[in-house]
Amino acid sequence: MGSDAKKKVTVSLLDYGAGNVRSVRNAITSCGYEIVDITHPSQIDDASVIIFPGVGSYHSAMDVLKREGYDDALRGYLAADRPYLGICLGMQTLFESSEETNEAGHVGDPLPGLGVIPGRVVKFDETKRSVPHIGWNGVVRLQDSPAMRYVSGASGESSGGGGEVYFVHSYYAPITSENEKWVLTRTTYEGQEYVSSVQRGNVCATQFHPEKSGAAGLNFIRGFLESVEDGTLSNTKPIPNNPDEHTQLVKRVVVALDVRSNDSGDLVVTKGDQYDVREKDEDAKTGRGGVRNLGKPVQLASRYYEEGADEIAFLNITSFRQGVIEDMPMLQVLEEASKCIFVPLTVGGGIRSYTDPESGKVYSALEVASRYFRAGADKVSIGSDAVYAAEEYYKNGKKQGGSSSIEAISQVYGVQAMVISIDPKRVYVNSPDDVDNKLHAVVELDESQKGPNGEKFCWYQCTVKGGRESRDICAVAVARAAEALGAGEIMLNCIDMDGQCKGFDHALMTAVSGAVTIPVIASSGAGRAGHFADVFRETSVQAALAAGMFHRKEVEISEVKRDMESNGIRARI
Structure with a gap:
């Protein structure tokens, strides 16, 4: 120069x-x-x-x-x-x-x-x-x-x-x-x-x-x-204004990266069926398989950005072994990713109130979320805490208490920064009359989704702690409560469909998206490009998420978007 x-x-x-x-x-x-x-x-x-x-x-x-x-x-x-x-x-x-x-x-x-x-x-x-x-x-x-x-x-x-x-x-x-x-x-x-x-x-x-x-x-x-x-x-x-010219919100393709520490302490992107992320072959010393390693978080996320992902979600599926405030590896992932990825980044996992085991200092969920926002996250996602907050909401007669992490974070950062991740599983029933709990919304299933004994109905029971514990409240009830408390978006998973590659649970997506006015992201079950067009055509979700099929390079993001466009569903090309 x-x-x-x-x-x-x-x-x-x-x-x-x-x-x-x-x-x-x-x-x-x-x-x-x-x-x-x-x-x-x-x-x-x-x-x-x-x-x-x-x-x-x-x-x-x-x-x-x-x-x-x-x-x-x-x-x-x-x-x-x-x-x-x-x-x-x-x-x-x-x-x-x-x-x-x-x-x-x-x-x-x-x-x-x-x-x-x-x-x-x-x-x-x-x-x-x-x-x-x-x-x-x-x-x-x-x-x-x-x-x-x-x-x-x-x-x-x-x-x-x-x-x-x-x-x-x-x-x-x-x-x-x-x-x-x-x-x-x-x-x-x-x-x-x-x-x-x-x-x-x-x-x-x-x-x-x-x-x-x-x-x-x-x-x-x-x-x-x-x-x-x-x-x-x-x-x-x-420029002369053409009043007949309008724009359209396109459907989003979101890629999720399940991130956790492997047995050596390194962060890896992993994926498994229904939360089992270990290889089937056991190690002679440990008696268990190693954590499935599909790549390094920042490198993989960068690849998806270049390939056209509309959003990327980092899901901290174990919250690691330390508290979030000390969880420097995940903060570093966000900091590095935001240097080269210029689409929205969501982070989830462990965003809750936390007590430092050494100092005894208590960090609020808002303080934890703030660390992630400052590291490069655009949105934060909470799961178990949202279920607990919903239970409290109904216990208090559908009144906001002001103390939930949803309320605290959305009041400072706006509802658009608060995503709720719901992990439900089906509970089959023969008739809507078999359920008398007001927090159990019953959904009718089509022929392909009937229960093991031919049940035509189910309700979607919410789980916490990574799907390990069930709660007596359904996905529809949690979604409604979360919206009332200040959530701006719902990431809707389905334990029954996770890892099955048979498509999204349309009955669940329809039930929840029809019960709230905030956007819903369909998750769990995608195995081919056409599953995205299917869920967009048959439900009102605004985005759909996949992980394993992209990680394993079975399907390219561009293939998903071409299929959407060929089915009359606008995508960002």
């Missing part, structure tokens, strides 16, 4: 301390830019460009901005039309107010924002669609912006038919006559049009997460920063 080469702009990052900001950092550095953290309001005025990755809940973000004195400094910076990129809440806080609940969880007066853009942020109607809006959707451009110079499609074209980006939010900004000049792109979610990005002058913001949108998102960040450097960012021009 010559001595007269132009020095790249330094990005000032406003990290207010919530959610997964590591991925934003990694996305910026992967585009070749250095970062300086804003730790005091006085630094805002000195910044060349500010990126505000607002991850979490609206009230938490605004509380921190006000408490630390950033709000007035930001208003001055934005009023001067200086380069700014807000992400998700970093966009929503630009509006006058939000209807998002206050910290106590009660709807009150609209929470004020920075007031740069006219209008109020409101919640999606849960009676008409699943909420949160989670997944990959397109955008329709209403402005031609230099920030989108590298985004797929020629100038002025939408990406509604390809080049989807990743969304995860329950609240949205409606398009109004007062804010329409701000709208850079719009997106459709189940009939609702809303603002998916804004730009006016040098102020830009997105509702989607570019740092989690793969190559399309990295290209957006790169285009934005290069436009800041060459001084062209504000050179936008309107």
